[in-house]
Amino acid sequence: NAGVTQTPKFQVLKTGQSMTLQCAQDMNHNSMYWYRQDPGMGLRLIYYSASEGTTDKGEVPNGYNVSRLNKREFSLRLESAAPSQTSVYFCASSYYGGPQHFGDGTRLSIL
Amino acid sequence: GIQVEQSPPDLILQEGANSTLRCNFSDSVNNLQWFHQNPWGQLINLFYIPSGTKQNGRLSATTVATERYSLLYISSSQTTDSGVYFCAVRGDMRFGAGTRLTVKP
Numbered sequence: 001n002a003g004v005t006q007t008p009k010f011q012v013l014k015t016g017q018s019m020t021l022q023c024a025q026d027m028n029h030n031s032m033y034w035y036r037q038d039p040g041m042g043l044r045l046i047y048y049s050a051s052e053g054t055t056d057k058g059e060v061p062n063g064y065n066v067s068r069l070n071k072r073e074f075s076l077r078l079e080s081a082a083p084s085q086t087s088v089y090f091c092a093s094s095y096y097g098g099p100q101h102f103g104d105g106t107r108l109s110i111l
Numbered sequence: 112g113i114q115v116e117q118s119p120p121d122l123i124l125q126e127g128a129n130s131t132l133r134c135n136f137s138d139s140v141n142n143l144q145w146f147h148q149n150p151w152g153q154l155i156n157l158f159y160i161p162s163g164t165k166q167n168g169r170l171s172a173t174t175v176a177t178e179r180y181s182l183l184y185i186s187s188s189q190t191t192d193s194g195v196y197f198c199a200v201r202g203d204m205r206f207g208a209g210t211r212l213t214v215k216p
Contacts, residue, residue, distance in 0.1 A: 033204070040208075045204045059205075097201065099144055102154040
């Protein structure tokens with residue numbers, strides 16, 4: 001009963017490096033989401049995928065790309081990391097309009 | 112986009128006290144969710160409550176969609192209730208800024 005699994009849990013990058021955050025869910029959910037959480041704030045939606053084969057921008061998509069690899073997996077890519085992208089990244093999944101279930105987060109620091 | 116406001120921003124309670132957290136939203140929504148973020152950063156689902164009232168142990172929630180607010184009630188608070196409570200409205204997938212709850216023994 002893993003639920004939503006995010007890898008890695010921690011990462012430190014240098015400015016300009018690229019990186020892909022991985023997310024997988026085993027609940028047979030159709031929708032998946034990527035959020036970022038900055039200190040003292042709520043989560044903000046970066047991108048989401050309502051179903052396999054579709055992706056849409058959220059509130060803060062600039063500087064990110066996503067890939068819905070299959071029904072289980074949804075990855076987030078930073079092509080050229082910037083210090084402003086230092087944050088905690090959460091992946092979530094849901095079954096159509098139902099409640100979202102979250103992974104434990106990836107803590108990303110960009111120097 | 113839709114605005115989500117939570118109040119109060121901070122709340123300090125003695126163990127055993129009751130509390131009410133509020134979530135106001137600026138437009139109609141078709142669903143709403145309450146989460147608890149524990150001190151380790153994990154987000155725990157509390158309620159999926161687009162309307163009506165639900166209860167789960169010491170916690171209950173009420174959403175009045177026509178008046179654009181939701182309330183989370185915590186009774187007989189425990190130190191393990193400490194953390195940040197978020198509401199999120201799914202129409203635009205917007206989170207409020209949260210209420211930070213500290214329960215003192």
